[in-house]
Amino acid sequence: MFHKEGQKIILITFFMVCAIVLLAEYYVGIEWLRLVLQVAGIVLLVLVLQFFRNPKRVAIKDFDEILAPVDGKVVVIEEVEENEYFNDKRKQVSIFMSPTNVHVTRYPASGSIQYSKYHPGKYLVAWHPKSSTENERTTVVINTPKFGEILYRQIAGAVARRIVNYAEEGQCVQQGEDAGFIKFGSRVDLFLPLDSAIAVKLNQKVVGAKTCIAVAPVKKNHEKQKIKY
Numbered sequence: 001m002f003h004k005e006g007q008k009i010i011l012i013t014f015f016m017v018c019a020i021v022l023l024a025e026y027y028v029g030i031e032w033l034r035l036v037l038q039v040a041g042i043v044l045l046v047l048v049l050q051f052f053r054n055p056k057r058v059a060i061k062d063f064d065e066i067l068a069p070v071d072g073k074v075v076v077i078e079e080v081e082e083n084e085y086f087n088d089k090r091k092q093v094s095i096f097m098s099p100t101n102v103h104v105t106r107y108p109a110s111g112s113i114q115y116s117k118y119h120p121g122k123y124l125v126a127w128h129p130k131s132s133t134e135n136e137r138t139t140v141v142i143n144t145p146k147f148g149e150i151l152y153r154q155i156a157g158a159v160a161r162r163i164v165n166y167a168e169e170g171q172c173v174q175q176g177e178d179a180g181f182i183k184f185g186s187r188v189d190l191f192l193p194l195d196s197a198i199a200v201k202l203n204q205k206v207v208g209a210k211t212c213i214a215v216a217p218v219k220k221n222h223e224k225q226k227i228k229y
Contacts, residue, residue, distance in 0.1 A: 003104055005164050005181040006052025013048045017041040054104050059176025059209040061110055063146045066196070066214040067175055068206040069108040070188045072097040077202055082191045085115055085141055085151055090191040091198060093213055095206060097186055105154055105165075105180040106209045107142065107173045108190060114149060115141035116167040121156075138165040138180070142173065146216040151191040154182055176209035190214075 002010060020041040028034040059067060076094035081087075097103055121136040136156040143149050154163050164181040167173065182188075192198075196214040200206060206213070 001054050001056060002049065002052045003054040003181055005183065006048070009183075010048060010052060013045055017045045051099065051103065053102060054178075055102060057106075057176060057207075057209040059106070059174075061175045063110065063144065064216045065199075065212045066108045066147065066150065066190065066192060067106070068095060068208050068211040068213050069105050069152050069179065069190065070095050070097055070103070070206075070208045071101040072188075072206060074200050074202055074204045074206060075187075076189070077198055077200070079194065080191075082151065084139055086149075086191065089194060090151070091194055091196055091214075093190045093192065093198065093200065095188050095190075097182070097188075102208065103182050104178060104208060105152075105182065105188060107167075107175055107177050107179045108152055108213065109142055109144045109147065109150060110173065110175040111142040111144040113140065113167045113169050113171045113173060114143050115139065115151075116165065116169050118163070118165065136163060138163050138167075140165065140167040140179070147193055147196060147214075150193070153189040153191075154180060155187040155189065156182065 021038045024034045024037040024041075028037060072095040074093060075096045076092055078092055079089055080092045082090045082092075116138070118138045119136065138154045139151060140153070141149050141151045154165060156163055162183040164183070166178065166180050173179070190213060192214050195217045197217055198214050199212045
């Protein structure tokens with residue numbers, strides 16, 4: 001199954017590869033060169049197909065857990081000052097996606113969208129310290145029953161050139177559902193309350209809508225908030 005954001009690119013690549021294979025077959029007389037061109041075209045198509053793959057995942061919804069919004073590797077776990085929305089200290093967990101990872105973004109928790117904003121910006125490499133605040137990015141805040149407000153940020157990298165974000169303010173969302181896509185890139189940051197119990201470690205590989213990133217502390221109770229689903 002492939003993500004809808006890749007349909008146009010997949011079709012263009014498919015017809016381009018077909019053209020390369022046919023032209024090489026009929027117009028390239030050197031056998032080894034013809035074979036190289038045909039194999040290169042097929043490899044390109046396979047790479048595009050694997051990049052836009054969208055495996056079906058059914059999240060086991062749990063108000064007490066924040067699930068990974070994307071596939072990838074945990075590259076940052078630290079306490080930081082979040083200055084776009086909260087203007088206070090939060091626990092940041094950042095997940096880096098390599099070109100071989102699934103690039104679908106999924107909602108890390110159920111709740112209502114309080115804030116959703118796109119920011120144009122640079123295309124620094126995803127692991128650059130300033131990529132979270134200077135690169136092209138989208139910021140989304142979800143009001144959740146147990147954690148209160150949490151924030152996630154889709155960040156473009158050196159190769160990514162388009163971020164797709166489906167979150168709209170006022171919308172009610174379900175944990176694990178499709179929240180967007182980062183075409184050919186690259187990183188997602190989570191900003192959580194300081195008393196969240198982080199359940200992952202640095203360099204740990206995580207799976208979107210499956211791996212638990214953080215657990216709500218027992219003492220924290222936001223059950224009385226009126227959030228409709």
